[in-house]
Amino acid sequence: MNIKKLLPILFLLISCTFYAQGERFREKKEQIRTMKVAFLTTELDLSPSEAEKFWPLYNAFDDKQFELRHLKMKAYINRIDDGSLDKMSEKDANAFLNQMESTEEELFLLRKKFVSNLKGILPSVKIIKLRKSEEDFNRKLLQQYRDRGPRK
Template sequence: MKIKNILPIFLFLITFPFYGQNENMDEKREKIKAYKVSFLTTELDLTSAESEKFWPIYNAYDDKQFELRLQKMKAYTKKLTDEALKNMSEKEAASLVYQIETTDEELFLLRKKFTSSLKKILPAKKIIILRKSEDDFNRKLLHQYRDKAGKN
């Protein structure tokens, strides 16, 4: 998996707790999820039959992916502070690299299973549009966060 695909999501997860200062995390996540559903609905232009089959699969995938990232990445970010990195032994660093690789592999296998499920209900072109739309959404969300942070 390429770093350019992981970086926006990783940055989002790292900065996500800062959003929690004004509202709790669940409320923010629900707002973002609703915004994402609206965005993807517009981009994918699903038929009603496609939509009926797509959303349960997508929501299950999205929830599992979020939980996996939240669970694993939270542990990593604690270890990635400047102070922790300075004091980290080579053995601890190797262990962390292994944990990151394992998480990347789990996310890849989850995505692969998700794509396999989508192939049964959507044409290949819409699967590609979905992938692009997810990247566009993540970029848009990151830009909004940067704009909001820049105004404060």
């Protein structure tokens, strides 16, 4: 499997683990968001006027993306993990697959709209750097998670 496809899935799974922990999760999410903002700010080297327009747009996109991934995908993961997958009829599996594809398409369309909106704010090179920087940040976050090792 391509690493670019694996990273969002791993990030989703890590995030789902945090989701179940309530207040601690909110603190962790805010800590990650702060780290991400610092990382992207450094990587993108935004001018003050670019930053003023970029951050509200990015934060709205990031919140919606989070909502789609964590609310809908969490429901999918719970359904798969509850042991009913092996007992699922072909008809139910097909409907479930369609729901998953629909969510993935929503995520794609959300990103597409976001990039379209960014074109009026940032040069194309910075939009490409943003995508690369997000992937680099996710990789860095996963590496930090791995380096911590299992908690006891």
